[in-house]
Amino acid sequence: MQHTPGREDTSVPLTGRIVESFGRRVLVEIAPEERLPAELFGKRLSCVCGDEVTIRPAPAGTADAARVIAVAPRRSRFARTDSRGRTEVLAANLSLLAVVVAPEPASDPYITDRYLAGAALAGIRSILIVNKFDLDTATAPAFQTCIAEYRDAGYPVMLLSAARAQGIEPLQAALRGETAMLVGQSGVGKTTLTNLLAPQSMRSIRTLSPSTGEGRHTSVSTALFRLPGGGELIDSPGVRDYAPPMIEDAMVQVGWPEFLTLAPQCRFNDCLHLREPGCAVVAALATGQLSARRYDGYKRLLNIMRGLAPGYERRR
Numbered sequence: 001m002q003h004t005p006g007r008e009d010t011s012v013p014l015t016g017r018i019v020e021s022f023g024r025r026v027l028v029e030i031a032p033e034e035r036l037p038a039e040l041f042g043k044r045l046s047c048v049c050g051d052e053v054t055i056r057p058a059p060a061g062t063a064d065a066a067r068v069i070a071v072a073p074r075r076s077r078f079a080r081t082d083s084r085g086r087t088e089v090l091a092a093n094l095s096l097l098a099v100v101v102a103p104e105p106a107s108d109p110y111i112t113d114r115y116l117a118g119a120a121l122a123g124i125r126s127i128l129i130v131n132k133f134d135l136d137t138a139t140a141p142a143f144q145t146c147i148a149e150y151r152d153a154g155y156p157v158m159l160l161s162a163a164r165a166q167g168i169e170p171l172q173a174a175l176r177g178e179t180a181m182l183v184g185q186s187g188v189g190k191t192t193l194t195n196l197l198a199p200q201s202m203r204s205i206r207t208l209s210p211s212t213g214e215g216r217h218t219s220v221s222t223a224l225f226r227l228p229g230g231g232e233l234i235d236s237p238g239v240r241d242y243a244p245p246m247i248e249d250a251m252v253q254v255g256w257p258e259f260l261t262l263a264p265q266c267r268f269n270d271c272l273h274l275r276e277p278g279c280a281v282v283a284a285l286a287t288g289q290l291s292a293r294r295y296d297g298y299k300r301l302l303n304i305m306r307g308l309a310p311g312y313e314r315r316r
C-alpha cells in the first residue's frame with residue numbers, strides 16, 4: 001500500500017489491542033465493542049494477538065485501512081519454532097496458557113509436554129484442560145495414567161465437557177482476570193470451549209472459520225475474546241506439532257517442574273539428568289517416583305533443541 005505522509009499526519013493516533021491477527025491484517029479493539037480492521041505499517045513491524053498497539057485511523061473519505069504504527073513492549077511472548085527453525089510469536093501479553101487435550105482425537109502427550117515447557121520458558125503459568133470427559137474413551141486406563149502424570153508433575157488439571165457444559169466453573173474461576181490462550185491439537189474442542197466461555201465470540205468464529213472440504217469448521221486465525229467474568233481468552237488454530245523457540249540444554253528442564261524440585265539433590269549443579277553420576281532425577285525414575293513417559297518427553301525436547309542449535313553437528 002502506498003504511503004502518503006501528508007494525509008496520515010492529520011489523523012490522530014489511537015491506542016488499542018490486537019484481538020485478531022491474520023498475517024499482516026489485524027483487528028484492533030479501540031474501545032469496548034469497537035473493533036477496527038487495520039494493516040501493519042512497514043515491513044519491520046510485527047504484532048500478534050494480545051499486543052497493545054498504536055494505530056493511525058484511515059483518513060475519512062478514503063478506502064485505506066487503519067495502520068498499526070507502533071507496538072508496546074510485551075509483558076510476555078509465547079512463541080514456537082516454525083518448520084524452518086525460525087521463531088514465530090503466537091501471542092503477546094499472556095498470563096496463562098491452557099493446553100487442551102481430549103481422549104478423541106487422541107492427543108500426543110509429547111506435544112502437550114512441549115506446550116507446557118514453552119509456557120514455562122516464556123514465564124507463563126499453564127494449566128491442562130482435559131475436554132470430552134463425557135466420552136467412554138475418557139476412562140481408558142492409558143489416558144487416565146497420562147493425565148495423572150501431569151497432575152503429579154504439578155500442573156493444575158481440569159476435567160470437563162465443553163459439549164455438555166459440564167465442569168466449567170473451576171475453569172471460569174481460573175480464567176478470571178487472566179489473559180489466557182487455548183492451545184492444542186485440532187479437534188480437541190478449543191472453539192467449542194471458547195463459544196461456551198465467551199458467548200459473544202460465536203459470530204466472528206463462524207465468519208473466520210470456513211468449512212473445510214470435509215465439511216468441518218477449523219479455526220484459521222488466532223482471536224481474543226472478553227470473558228463475562230472478567231479476563232480474556234485467546235482461541236488459536238489447532239496444530240500438528242509444537243516446539244518452543246531454541247534454548248540452551250540447561251533450560252529445557254524448566255518445562256519439567258517435577259525435575260526442578262529434585263535437581264538440587266543432583267551431585268552436579270549443571271546436571272542435565274542424562275548419564276551423570278549421582279543424578280536425583282534418574283534415581284527417582286528408577287523407583288517409579290517420576291514418569292518414564294515424561295522423562296522421555298524431556299529427552300526428546302533436549303534433542304529437538306540440540307538439532308536447532310547452529311553448529312551442533314560440528315560441535316559433537
Ligand SMILES: Nc1nc2c(ncn2[C@@H]2O[C@H](COP(=O)(O)OP(=O)(O)OP(=O)(O)O)[C@@H](O)[C@H]2O)c(=O)[nH]1
Nearest residue numbers: 132161162163186187188189190191192218219238
Ligand atoms: N463428545 C464431546 N465432543 C466435543 C466436546 N467438545 C467439543 N466436541 C466436539 O469435537 C469436535 C471439534 O471441536 P472444535 O471445538 O471444533 O475443536 P478445535 O480444537 O477448536 O479444533 P480446531 O479448530 O481444528 O483447532 C466438534 O465436533 C465438537 O462438537 C466435548 O466436550 N465432548
Ligand SMILES: [Zn+2]
Nearest residue numbers: 266271273279
Ligand atoms: Zn540430575
